[in-house]
Amino acid sequence: MIPVFLLVIPLVSGLGAFFFKDGKTVRAWALFSSLITLTGSILGLTIFKDASYQEFHASWISSINTSFSVKLDGMGQILCLLTAVSFPLVFLSTWNSVYKKPNNFFGLMLLMQVGLIGVFLAMDALLFYFFWELALIPAYFLCSQWGGERRIAVTFKFFIYTFTGSILMLVAIIYIYLQTPDHSFDITAFYNSATNSRAESWLFWMMFVAFAVKMPIWPLHTWQPDTYEQSPTAVTMILSGVMVKMGVLGMIRWLIPVLHISFYQWGDTVTTLAVTGMLYASLIAIQQDDLKRLVAYSSIAHVGLMCASLFAETHSGMQGVMIQMFNHGINIIGLWIVIELIERQFGTRKISQLGGLAQRSPAMAILLVVVALANIGLPLTNGFIGEFLMFNGIFASTVTKYYVVFTVLAGITIILAAVYTLNMIRKVFYGETNTLTAPGYSLRFNETAALTIIVVIVFVIGVYPKLFLDISKETSEFILQKADVRTIFNK
């Protein structure tokens, strides 16, 4: 019942939000709803662990064997928790932002949450596709309506990119569905589908494009920096923190175990793309003067590492991805919160125009530095755990001959990440204050609260990652076992 609860709460409150008249009430309503969803997610992790609470099945279109089946597995737990944590954080930290037509804004935000949670929970391919698209529609309206100057064109590019990917995925889903033994969209049927290896190759690429656009993997990333820059920050937080994980989850749950032969076959190609993208994005990030674009490019580099380590097919790499999905979401939301504060206070995001913020607002500087260090993976922070596991995974990979090259190249991006992150901190927070930054900024209560929560999560996971690794352990092993091509050859 927990999955249904997680879907129904944002759905009902989201539809309800459209009818509010008052901006302040609807804001409180959205925060309240997201807190209830968070409670539900935590209850699902702690008290209602029994399998009967964790899944729900109902018949849907019986003539084509598709059902409304949702289930919380380990990966689903982590990502639902991420979604459930993110939304209150976003609402809390942007409490003071003023929107035109706030009822529509918050209504669409909550509907987007339904789509995201649905994607993380769906255990039926057609249902998965439904939610996959549903998450996109509110995002489209949110970005086009409340974004920056070039919002309409940029959001449309984003929409076309993702829609192209997802509709190709639809063809692949239909094709695999016809190869399943009992013609069913159920995930177990998909795992047992008998596709021949020739068809598998193009199926793989069709599904890969859908997920790679969402993540994004170089060279399909071009929508991402523009969209992150033009969207309202609250939406950017969700896009980069949570929506990116739709692609990673799709790859782990719907690509690797279903098309494991071509997963193995094309592993090197994809890893090359991912590593190239990491280097490329990191180098561009160094050159950026705009804070939002800097974080956007850094996100491409981080997601590229997740992709590379998925294709290494090792337990450590897989576990690293699982935990890093959560970490990346939390850390990047922290970065966006600070950028939003800076932009709102000083009216600019240009690094060259800022400086010396630490003198006037030390609290903000401390909190940002912690998140930024987590972003480059310093020990004791959550980023370290994820990145260490992933690098370990890539280096220990037995499915590729080039593991040393991949590890070294990927390792370089960590150095580059330190370069652009520390450079940004130095230029923005230290040095001389100028006329623009002289007044400084003292954090409001809600902003301090949001950032403090993030910093606490950063340290808790950094010190005691077992909490999370235990949740995802079973899923990781299951996926790897499904993905192992040797089991086929040994048969």
Place this chain on the structure above:
Amino acid sequence: MNALILTAVFGVIMMFSSFLLKNKAAIRGLAIAGLTIVLIANVLEMSGMVFFKIDTKGMIGFDRFALLFNTIVFVCNLVYFLLSARDIEKVGINYSEYFSLIFFVLCGITLASSFHSLLMLFLGIEIISIPLYILTGSDKRNLKSNEASLKYLLLGAFSTGLMLMGIALIYGATGTFSTMVETKEAPTSALFISGMLLLMFSMAFKVSAAPFHFWTPDVYDGAPTVFTSFMATIVKVGAFIAFIRLFNDAFGNSQPQWQLLIALITAITLFIGNITAVFQQSVKRMLAYSSISQAGFMMLSIYAMNQDAKEGFLLYTAAYCLATIGIFAVLIKLKDYSFDGFNALAKQQPLVAVLTTIFLLSLAGIPLTAGFLSKFYMLKAATVTGKYLWLVIFAVLMAVVSVYYYFRVIQAMYFKDGDGQAIEVSSAFKLTLTLVAALIILLGIFPNLIINWLYF
């Protein structure tokens, strides 16, 4: 049979109502009541209550597929009457005659959906076409309307000629007009094949599949907008059902001979319809090209010609007709038919804008709308054949292109500032439009509401 007789009878009644009833509201009420009776009679026939028992010598047969299709068409037409009947009034002075012609078209569609003989197919198609030539030219003082009507008549007559020639050749090859003759092997004589090709081309003309589509944009653009709405939806699917029946019943055996050709026609239709729609400046013309591209998707059901295709076609009929009728109903209310005419509609009429968005999303094939599931069924049907997967991939890529022009309308409504031309809509109009949108979403979640009727 109920619907066939009743639509003809109501066509005549509407004709006489022009000098018996002076009040326009009464004429409108009569038309809506008449259509409701036709609809109820047709639904009753699905459960076995046939009012008129006429021996047609096996030339017409009402099976479940035909009856269900007719039901969908009547429901869509009822929606069309409820939304746009008032706007028909503005076309010209012959108010009741327009309704009469529409009833005759429906009579033709009923015949076209249930023929068992090529002669009946010819009758059905002609009964559909001739009232349309008149409706297209009904805006008598408008040169564009006259031109469209003449163009439609000339080209339509040409395609009718092709069809007759094809029927004659088929008769020469097989010695019968019946489409229900069971043959083990498909005839391969040159006479039969050329007859089949002629029929294929004339039907492709009627459903405006490329490269026989050239009349469509001009005729749709020239005709009064209320009648464009009718022609682009109900008439188009009416011609489609004839196409499907013809190739399922008469040429089902020769599928290997025509499948590649149909696949090519499908691909060209999708390509031309979508690409040209992108460059249109007028929403009315864009919808004309969109109807070509949607016809391309419906052509997939002829290409596949299996059970999925039939289910999908019924769903497609409902999804496409409801959404397009809805958009046209809104378009008629606007004064400016260009994309700019939709500017800032969301500010003036928030509800209408939301509903139009739902219709557009349905046409674009976004999940939760009937448009998605109908496209899904078409793709599934085409994939099941196991041949020509390039066609499926090409079709989805073209669906992406279609997003561009549908979303232009959404962008205009929500994200652009307009000059604020106020449109007036009654609350009854809003209510009907809301019900249509609700129906689209309902079908987008539970397609079985339609498909189960095919079997139970």
